[in-house]
Amino acid sequence: xxxxxxxxxxxxxxxxxxxxxxxxxxxxxxxxxxxxxxxxxxxxxxxxxxxxxxxxxxxxxxxxxxxxxxxxxxxxxxxxxxxxxxxxxxxxxxxxxxxxxxxxxxxxxxxxxxxxxxxxxxxxxxxxxxxxxxxxxxxxxxxxxxxxxxxxxxxxxxxxxxxxxxxxxxxxxxxxxxxxxxxxxxxxxxxxxxxxxxxxxxxxxxxxxxxxxxxxxxxxxxxxxxxxxxxxxxxxxxxxxxxxxxxxxxxxxxxxxxxxxxxxxxxxxxxxxxxxxxxxxxxxxxxxxxxxxxxxxxxxxxxxxxxxxxxxxxxxxxxxxxxxxxxxxxxxxxxxxxxxxxxxxxxxxxxxxxxxxxxxxxxxxxxxxxxxxxxxxxxxxxxxxxxxxxxxxxxxxxxxxxxxxxxxxxxxxxxxxxxxxxxxxxxxxxxxxxxxxxxxxxxxxxxxxxxxxxxxxx
Amino acid sequence: xxxxxxxxxxxxxxxxxxxxxxxxxxxxxxxxxxxxxxxxxxxxxxxxxxxxxxxxxxxxxxxxxxxxxxxxxxxxxxxxxxxxxxxxxxxxxxxxxxxxxxxxxxxxxxxxxxxxxxxxxxxxxxxxxxxxxxxxxxxxxxxxxxxxxxxxxxxxxxxxxxxxxxxxxxxxxxxxxxxxxxxxxxxxxxxxxxxxxxxxxxxxxxxxxxxxxxxxxxxxxxxxxxxxxxxxxxxxxxxxxxxxxxxxxxxxxxxxxxxxxxxxxxxxxxxxxxxxxxxxxxxxxxxxxxxxxxxxxxxxxxxxxxxxxxxxxxxxxxxxxxxxxxxxxxxxxxxxxxxxxxxxxxxxxxxxxxxxxxxxxxxxxxxxxxxxxxxxxxxxxxxxxxxxxxxxxxxxxxxxxxxx
Numbered sequence: 001x002x003x004x005x006x007x008x009x010x011x012x013x014x015x016x017x018x019x020x021x022x023x024x025x026x027x028x029x030x031x032x033x034x035x036x037x038x039x040x041x042x043x044x045x046x047x048x049x050x051x052x053x054x055x056x057x058x059x060x061x062x063x064x065x066x067x068x069x070x071x072x073x074x075x076x077x078x079x080x081x082x083x084x085x086x087x088x089x090x091x092x093x094x095x096x097x098x099x100x101x102x103x104x105x106x107x108x109x110x111x112x113x114x115x116x117x118x119x120x121x122x123x124x125x126x127x128x129x130x131x132x133x134x135x136x137x138x139x140x141x142x143x144x145x146x147x148x149x150x151x152x153x154x155x156x157x158x159x160x161x162x163x164x165x166x167x168x169x170x171x172x173x174x175x176x177x178x179x180x181x182x183x184x185x186x187x188x189x190x191x192x193x194x195x196x197x198x199x200x201x202x203x204x205x206x207x208x209x210x211x212x213x214x215x216x217x218x219x220x221x222x223x224x225x226x227x228x229x230x231x232x233x234x235x236x237x238x239x240x241x242x243x244x245x246x247x248x249x250x251x252x253x254x255x256x257x258x259x260x261x262x263x264x265x266x267x268x269x270x271x272x273x274x275x276x277x278x279x280x281x282x283x284x285x286x287x288x289x290x291x292x293x294x295x296x297x298x299x300x301x302x303x304x305x306x307x308x309x310x311x312x313x314x315x316x317x318x319x320x321x322x323x324x325x326x327x328x329x330x331x332x333x334x335x336x337x338x339x340x341x342x343x344x345x346x347x348x349x350x351x352x353x354x355x356x357x358x359x360x361x362x363x364x365x366x367x368x369x370x371x372x373x374x375x376x377x378x379x380x381x382x383x384x385x386x387x388x389x390x391x392x393x394x395x396x397x398x399x400x401x402x403x404x405x406x407x408x409x410x411x412x413x414x415x416x417x418x419x420x421x422x423x424x425x426x427x428x429x430x431x432x433x434x435x436x437x438x439x440x441x442x443x444x445x446x447x448x449x450x451x452x453x454x455x456x457x458x
Numbered sequence: 459x460x461x462x463x464x465x466x467x468x469x470x471x472x473x474x475x476x477x478x479x480x481x482x483x484x485x486x487x488x489x490x491x492x493x494x495x496x497x498x499x500x501x502x503x504x505x506x507x508x509x510x511x512x513x514x515x516x517x518x519x520x521x522x523x524x525x526x527x528x529x530x531x532x533x534x535x536x537x538x539x540x541x542x543x544x545x546x547x548x549x550x551x552x553x554x555x556x557x558x559x560x561x562x563x564x565x566x567x568x569x570x571x572x573x574x575x576x577x578x579x580x581x582x583x584x585x586x587x588x589x590x591x592x593x594x595x596x597x598x599x600x601x602x603x604x605x606x607x608x609x610x611x612x613x614x615x616x617x618x619x620x621x622x623x624x625x626x627x628x629x630x631x632x633x634x635x636x637x638x639x640x641x642x643x644x645x646x647x648x649x650x651x652x653x654x655x656x657x658x659x660x661x662x663x664x665x666x667x668x669x670x671x672x673x674x675x676x677x678x679x680x681x682x683x684x685x686x687x688x689x690x691x692x693x694x695x696x697x698x699x700x701x702x703x704x705x706x707x708x709x710x711x712x713x714x715x716x717x718x719x720x721x722x723x724x725x726x727x728x729x730x731x732x733x734x735x736x737x738x739x740x741x742x743x744x745x746x747x748x749x750x751x752x753x754x755x756x757x758x759x760x761x762x763x764x765x766x767x768x769x770x771x772x773x774x775x776x777x778x779x780x781x782x783x784x785x786x787x788x789x790x791x792x793x794x795x796x797x798x799x800x801x802x803x804x805x806x807x808x809x810x811x812x813x814x815x816x817x818x819x820x821x822x823x824x825x826x827x828x829x830x831x832x833x834x835x836x837x838x839x840x841x842x843x844x845x846x847x848x849x850x851x852x853x854x855x856x857x858x859x860x861x862x
Contacts, residue, residue, distance in 0.1 A: 067682075089464045091460065091466070091467035092466060092468070092537055093464070093776060095777060096459040096461065096537060097460065135702070161460070161461055205752070227754065231753050233749060298759075299584060329748065352853060355854070356854060356855075365857060369846075370855070372847070372854060373850060374848040375850055379794070379849055379853045380774070380794045380797055383777075383791075384773065385795055388766070388773060391464065391769075404746075407747035408747075408766040411751060412769075412770055413763075415763070
């Protein structure tokens with residue numbers, strides 16, 4: 001077989017390299033090539049399939065085309081930025097949100113019900129969020145939720161809890177659209193948390209609307225990379241020191257709305273420690289490619305390639321010892337947990353009336369224990385996911401160490417959220433498998449919870 | 459008001475004390491009474507006296523089997539962390555020591571919880587200081603407790619009780635038994651009432667003690683009632699048969715005791731996981747919370763999953779107790795807590811034995827014992843399946859006639 005390595009089937013089309021072809025295999029492979037050839041089409045032997053994949057796809061990586069604005073530099077890169085103070089830890093076990101949080105949740109819930117959910121199916125097909133969803137999210141103030149009041153934002157104190165509740169409420173509307181809407185806020189929140197005075201004064205006004213009519217930029221937090229067994233804390237993307245700054249090389253994935261983003265926060269390894277870098281999309285060496293995935297398609301996922309991207313010294317966001325980076329990874333996982341809770345609730349709310357109405361063998365299927373117990377477990381595990389997520393969020397907001405809490409929340413959410421998505425489809429049977437019902441979308445969306453890094457942040 | 463799910467600060471001292479008691483009093487005798495089934499753990503008398511003392515001084519914050527009483531009189535003064543939270547936290551610590559011994563604790567029986575839940579003020583005073591076991595299950599009736607056959611007939615100023623009860627925890631050692639009996643089998647569940655019967659009452663006798671898989675330090679008795687006469691004032695709650703109230707009266711006890719059983723499962727599982735984590739660390743397995751489970755060893759990944767499940771059970775338990783403290787109906791949450799704690803209690807204790815190999819399987823360690831003790835916690839006070847039924851009926855809004 002070593003004589004014909006190029007004829008081996010492995011390494012492509014999801015075929016493992018251990019596979020071999022026998023004579024029939026070669027015959028079938030030949031037929032397949034023929035079937036794919038243009039000849040059939042020229043002869044009119046095949047109906048043209050309609051291509052609906054979004055436009056950045058064709059032709060591979062392209063330069064970031066978003067009309068990148070000029071961010072005029074202000075403030076000092078040596079001075080630390082303004083930091084929102086941590087909430088004081090109350091000490092009393094309590095499940096009641098504050099009045100402000102409740103108000104925020106009510107507003108976002110209404111937005112999720114009235115605007116987000118109705119747009120979800122189409123946005124999934126189009127691999128893009130419609131304007132009214134994005135504009136609505138700006139009106140609510142989602143991008144500046146995590147930005148300190150003194151910098152034009154709306155948070156008086158550390159907003160991880162409010163951010164968690166908002167992500168949950170949005171995730172109940174639609175996870176893909178939630179990611180699209182929350183993506184700019186992830187970058188703004190990161191700048192609020194770790195930015196220098198210069199970074200805060202240069203970039204935050206664009207998010208807070210202090211630049212007149214200029215629209216709030218799309219922006220993306222890019223931590224994930226397209227490798228198996230990816231370890232967020234050891235990115236393969238590298239930052240190399242130069243005389244006046246850094247050169248970055250690598251590929252980032254799961255980058256929401258990357259094609260239109262004007263600002264990126266990118267994770268890269270600098271001197272063996274993971275570090276966050278702020279990169280304007282006009283920087284030479286950045287290219288982006290559409291990366292439509294199994295789910296959260298409305299987030300217009302892309303892959304971002306960095307080829308010799310030169311940044312100056314002030315591009316580092318936060319410290320260079322990995323502290324800010326690790327914090328960022330944890331807060332991002334927290335946001336994914338919150339989204340999982342929201343989408344899990346959507347599944348539960350959808351299957352509950354369904355199993356009571358759907359009849360089999362002369363009675364509603366909900367009257368059968370095998371069905372009812374699936375719903376019971378769904379409700380129980382969902383509430384557990386919520387409690388673990390809230391516990392981590394409350395500690396984060398209070399400025400306490402929450403690394404263990406968020407790890408446990410993510411572990412439970414990754415497992416149970418997928419179970420909920422799986423059972424959501426199963427409870428609808430064949431109806432769950434077709435796009436007439438949203439459960440198949442939630443199934444695809446919930447798969448991301450166990451593997452996502454970056455993109456959202458609370 | 460703001461969301462905060464760490465252990466209540468107020469009870470940290472209490473939980474710390476309970477942990478010390480569990481470590482220094484229960485653990486040293488844990489294996490002894492597992493082997494010497496049916497032998498009375500005399501050490502507990504001293505401990506019980508100490509617990510009574512703490513209760514009198516107020517230092518125990520009302521924790522214990524009777525801590526489940528819902529005080530309706532208290533004025534609403536913001537969010538409360540009260541006796542229910544104190545109880546689940548301290549019982550979890552005690553069960554980290556030993557579930558069987560906790561269940562044998564004088565004056566801390568499930569019957570005490572029943573009295574605290576249902577008794578009126580006069581009864582509460584009269585039964586103060588008793589040690590009450592709980593008799594519900596019958597040879598032909600387990601989970602289907604609405605179907606019990608033990609009868610209670612009013613004759614003058616006394617009720618006459620007849621029937622056989624099994625699986626009565628502390629049935630031999632307790633000085634009182636709270637027994638469920640029906641006033642009229644024709645009238646169904648609303649006719650089921652609970653009665654307090656003092657030991658030594660003619661007509662009630664302990665027939666035998668069970669030999670069990672786990673919680674062997676705790677005695678589990680079969681009790682026979684033959685024309686056993688009790689004063690009519692010993693009926694807990696209202697003697698009226700109110701079909702509208704249905705089963706609610708007697709069942710209210712369960713809303714209160716299920717979080718307690720959840721806390722037992724949480725305590726037992728915590729014990730197993732604490733020891734396993736240390737044994738694994740000695741073998742070079744350390745969990746990294748920041749790295750995904752799939753990048754770590756299978757053992758570390760399993761520990762991560764167990765910790766997540768345990769934390770889930772623990773928070774569901776705290777939630778149910780917090781709701782009770784704040785007078786919110788918690789039947790759904792109590793069942794969620796018990797369902798989750800029951801199943802992860804088994805998974806964790808059994809997985810810990812597996813991870814630790816023959817070290818875990820041998821009687822030289824307590825891991826195998828915890829894996830036996832934990833099983834009952836997914837059975838008594840409502841099996842896993844009964845909890846799922848309750849949760850499903852609540853979530854789906856179905857009656858017991860629709861979802862059987």
